[in-house]
Amino acid sequence: MPIQHWDLNNKTHVFFVRRTELPxxxxxxxxxxxxxxxxxxxxxxxxxxxxxGEGAKNISSDQIAKxxxxxxxxxxxxxxxxxxxxxxxxxxxxxxLNAALENFSTVISMPTFPERELDRVKQQIIAAIKSQAxxxxxxxxxxxxxxxxxxxxxxHNPLGNNASIVSLKQAxxxxxxxxxxxxxxxxxxxxxxxxETQAKKIAKEIAGNFPSGNDAPQLSPADDLKKSLSxxxxxxxxxxxxxxxxxxxxxxxxxxxxxxVGNAIFGGLPMSSILYSEVREKRGFAYAVDSGFxxxxxxxxxxxxxxxxxxxxxxxxALVTQLLKHFIENGPTExxxxxxxxxxxxxxxxxxxxxxxxLKAVTNIxxxxxPLNYFDTYxxxxxxxxxxxxxxxxxxxxxxxxxxxxxxxxxx
Amino acid sequence: MPIQHWDLNNKTHVFFVRRTELPxxxxxxxxxxxxxxxxxxxxxxxxxxxxxGEGAKNISSDQIAKxxxxxxxxxxxxxxxxxxxxxxxxxxxxxxLNAALENFSTVISMPTFPERELDRVKQQIIAAIKSQAxxxxxxxxxxxxxxxxxxxxxxHNPLGNNASIVSLKQAxxxxxxxxxxxxxxxxxxxxxxxxETQAKKIAKEIAGNFPSGNDAPQLSPADDLKKSLSxxxxxxxxxxxxxxxxxxxxxxxxxxxxxxVGNAIFGGLPMSSILYSEVREKRGFAYAVDSGFxxxxxxxxxxxxxxxxxxxxxxxxALVTQLLKHFIENGPTExxxxxxxxxxxxxxxxxxxxxxxxLKAVTNIxxxxxPLNYFDTYxxxxxxxxxxxxxxxxxxxxxxxxxxxxxxxxxx
Numbered sequence: 001m002p003i004q005h006w007d008l009n010n011k012t013h014v015f016f017v018r019r020t021e022l023p024x025x026x027x028x029x030x031x032x033x034x035x036x037x038x039x040x041x042x043x044x045x046x047x048x049x050x051x052x053g054e055g056a057k058n059i060s061s062d063q064i065a066k067x068x069x070x071x072x073x074x075x076x077x078x079x080x081x082x083x084x085x086x087x088x089x090x091x092x093x094x095x096x097l098n099a100a101l102e103n104f105s106t107v108i109s110m111p112t113f114p115e116r117e118l119d120r121v122k123q124q125i126i127a128a129i130k131s132q133a134x135x136x137x138x139x140x141x142x143x144x145x146x147x148x149x150x151x152x153x154x155x156h157n158p159l160g161n162n163a164s165i166v167s168l169k170q171a172x173x174x175x176x177x178x179x180x181x182x183x184x185x186x187x188x189x190x191x192x193x194x195x196e197t198q199a200k201k202i203a204k205e206i207a208g209n210f211p212s213g214n215d216a217p218q219l220s221p222a223d224d225l226k227k228s229l230s231x232x233x234x235x236x237x238x239x240x241x242x243x244x245x246x247x248x249x250x251x252x253x254x255x256x257x258x259x260x261v262g263n264a265i266f267g268g269l270p271m272s273s274i275l276y277s278e279v280r281e282k283r284g285f286a287y288a289v290d291s292g293f294x295x296x297x298x299x300x301x302x303x304x305x306x307x308x309x310x311x312x313x314x315x316x317x318a319l320v321t322q323l324l325k326h327f328i329e330n331g332p333t334e335x336x337x338x339x340x341x342x343x344x345x346x347x348x349x350x351x352x353x354x355x356x357x358x359l360k361a362v363t364n365i366x367x368x369x370x371p372l373n374y375f376d377t378y379x380x381x382x383x384x385x386x387x388x389x390x391x392x393x394x395x396x397x398x399x400x401x402x403x404x405x406x407x408x409x410x411x412x
Numbered sequence: 413m414p415i416q417h418w419d420l421n422n423k424t425h426v427f428f429v430r431r432t433e434l435p436x437x438x439x440x441x442x443x444x445x446x447x448x449x450x451x452x453x454x455x456x457x458x459x460x461x462x463x464x465g466e467g468a469k470n471i472s473s474d475q476i477a478k479x480x481x482x483x484x485x486x487x488x489x490x491x492x493x494x495x496x497x498x499x500x501x502x503x504x505x506x507x508x509l510n511a512a513l514e515n516f517s518t519v520i521s522m523p524t525f526p527e528r529e530l531d532r533v534k535q536q537i538i539a540a541i542k543s544q545a546x547x548x549x550x551x552x553x554x555x556x557x558x559x560x561x562x563x564x565x566x567x568h569n570p571l572g573n574n575a576s577i578v579s580l581k582q583a584x585x586x587x588x589x590x591x592x593x594x595x596x597x598x599x600x601x602x603x604x605x606x607x608e609t610q611a612k613k614i615a616k617e618i619a620g621n622f623p624s625g626n627d628a629p630q631l632s633p634a635d636d637l638k639k640s641l642s643x644x645x646x647x648x649x650x651x652x653x654x655x656x657x658x659x660x661x662x663x664x665x666x667x668x669x670x671x672x673v674g675n676a677i678f679g680g681l682p683m684s685s686i687l688y689s690e691v692r693e694k695r696g697f698a699y700a701v702d703s704g705f706x707x708x709x710x711x712x713x714x715x716x717x718x719x720x721x722x723x724x725x726x727x728x729x730a731l732v733t734q735l736l737k738h739f740i741e742n743g744p745t746e747x748x749x750x751x752x753x754x755x756x757x758x759x760x761x762x763x764x765x766x767x768x769x770x771l772k773a774v775t776n777i778x779x780x781x782x783p784l785n786y787f788d789t790y791x792x793x794x795x796x797x798x799x800x801x802x803x804x805x806x807x808x809x810x811x812x813x814x815x816x817x818x819x820x821x822x823x824x
Binding site for chain 1: 433434435436478481482483484503505508539542543546547762765766767768
């Protein structure tokens, strides 16, 4: 899949994929301005991003929504630990396209952060934080990141906490916006039925107004834990949610493909991984179990997730650790390796079959500085992985003596 | 706004509004199959509806989603106390339209309710029920309907409860679907840039495959409460959520416009109602306060909602009741009436300015059997309301001695 790439004068990195299947253009603009850049103000990144679209230039929040609606366009914002961004889907007919792009450009480059909308957005985020704290899965995930990353910038909930959100001031949002929403810190992805010439023009219209500024400061990645750590969160439920893991890898890790294939075998493949067959099928210890790497900009987590009965929670945990140890020592069998490759190669085309999914995939390539031929070489890279490479990659990157375990459920 | 209306051979009621602003077609199909028709199986309507799109004919849930995505179409399902329905937004270019309509038609008329997807959907609904129980606003609303409607079909949460969802079986869903998803019980609304001839053809393609069947059985509407009733739900929070109200009206109530205008004056208008200025501005008893009628198919609630400080909750409640009593006795002033009319007439065009909002509005006309010229006469109907009519309508329909009050917050 050909991805075209150029930079604007203000240093915005632009990526373009021409797709003629639909008369639409999908746009994603992402900044290196996720919660990792919050500094001491938990939630600052998230609230700043959530206010994009809530007032711009002389246009109210309602009018912005109406402007998109009138031309059938869809606008969303999103933010996580690494990224803060926004997406636009619009028709390519100039009757609609021009108005949609103009509104988008105004919204992202001239936000006004009105106090009234800020109050509302803060209330919504506080409600979401509360809801996360009451859902065992999100509660467990937030606690896992906290225990795993300790004082590191990935430790805290990207949504912040009740007190930090309440105390955020408009002026802080404006400062954060000015610092991070700049060309040098921006990646713009365009996917749709436009020509390269149009893409060049549209990219400038969308992102050309940002000052070039500086890219986000480099942060100090998290260290491995010195030893294993176990945390239990009391929660009234008939089952336990368990997360086991450690600080993992970045996307630039040289063992990336060996670890991806290895993880598929160990816990990633739906209904055929080692974890699935041993923990769920054979022993019935868990309702659900899987594992995954989340390779962020800095070292993201390797994480095993289980839903277990309360009565078998500790047996399940012990079994998982034992299986992981065995996998690290012995690696996969030839049959396991071939099965995983077949599955990964078989599902790969599906993951790039729509504009939506291509947009997300190219955004990852852009943000994480992956090679532009990543998709073209993906199948060869997966196919090339050997049993020995998987074993060595797991031995190098995973240490069963330094695992964080978070259990959300009734304490024993 | 001209609304065209006809019935299909299988009795489906079709409503069509031609809108040439966007090269899109918006479709909404709704059945009289909301939770009011649950019978003894709380949540049956909601789960049945949620399974539409989760498998049809020989097409899997994933493939259904992919089929819509491939032609840039959007598909959603929704259900509430009165309605169960689904929406489709698609491009009108036949290249995309035909595939989108074919997929839509298959999805709605040949659902397979696969066990695996049913498990997942039930889990999601159980999580949503839990989340509602932990959010003071939804917790209060669910308790309010329960206290107000007692044994009536509107009493229970449309999502059901944990036990009822767990126990629902595939066969029950299939029976419910067969009984209620039929032509005689269906309203189909089409809004977009197609001709009437196309609309006739498309309506048949979408809904022509349903058997005609019978419309939903008539239910016995709720009675007024015999006397006032107060319920406090203990909830750890720094403020109280208070709902005060009673069984109100249907959309066919002869006093409909007098009550709508009166409610705008009393508690409906943002930042200028009587409740807002007296309870929030003058006394500072509440962070937020408003009132509204929710005129359902059978008598829906009249409801006043407050967010108060714990310390002023009882004073706020007393003040609200006193203001309501005063309003019923005296009606609005001339200035209040004119202000409300100006506001309602001013915001009316906005409420019909996009295909989305027209789709929703026409669906209400269709489902609630309102006259087809409802929008054309709306402004005249609002303008005609007099001070005396408002007063008499409130005197006839609201009784301050039969109010339900639900307080979610710390018990005193």
